[in-house]
Amino acid sequence: MKSEFLINWHSQLRKGLLPLFVLMVLQEKENYGYELIQNLQTRFAIDVAEGTLYPLLIRLQKEGLLTSTWVEQVSGIPRKYYVITPVGQQTLHEMRAYMDSLKSINQNEQ
Amino acid sequence: MKSEFLINWHSQLRKGLLPLFVLMVLQEKENYGYELIQNLQTRFAIDVAEGTLYPLLIRLQKEGLLTSTWVEQVSGIPRKYYVITPVGQQTLHEMRAYMDSLKSINQNEQ
DNA sequence: TAGAATACTTTGTATAACTATGTATTTTTA
């Protein structure tokens, strides 16, 4: 059974990883929120609550990393599709560079 | 120049990484706070303010991952040395396992 | 027709980094 500390650590780690993962998914293809939650699960084995993701998407959009458009469905509820912007791509690039630098640091371990 | 967003992202990412890095350093050798700040800088290229590290150390101790003892110096100010506990080592192990799982996920990228 | 699934939003709470400040001692330097 996972300790209280580890559960909390995971939650804290997500504060950094989640924006990265979201940008990574959207880099490949535009997504609407509900779809993104499922892609994050299959792609990164990470369960994201709607109350976590939607505020994040709004924040990323406010920062200029994403744009969004409502798309009416022939059948079903309208979906808000999120697309990564050039600023978002540049930011993703720098995030990746930082993550890679961490990896190389961790290499000189037993 | 780094964007506001990236600066903030780094800060959020640290909330997850810092406990991991601290445990990694202490896994190798006991450290006192001030020394630890320097080791985190040389080892992980990460600048940690005292106001960040000391509360973290107190928290980790409260969680049972560390113990600490004051050591009087022949010359100089007494130092509080932090030592990783078995619980801390187990926790570190699980943190590493999780970090490794992230790495393998990130591998299937262009 | 009730319930599940889809789809987005908002409110309140908890966690933890960060800034700033404070205390105290020792070493360096001008």
Next chain:
DNA sequence: TAAAAATACATAGTTATACAAAGTATTCTA
């Protein structure tokens, strides 16, 4: 030798963000 810098630890207030919970609305399914 006095001032400044470095060493060493601690705490209060602010801010960002995950998360739980609840809400709104539509569509599909049994």
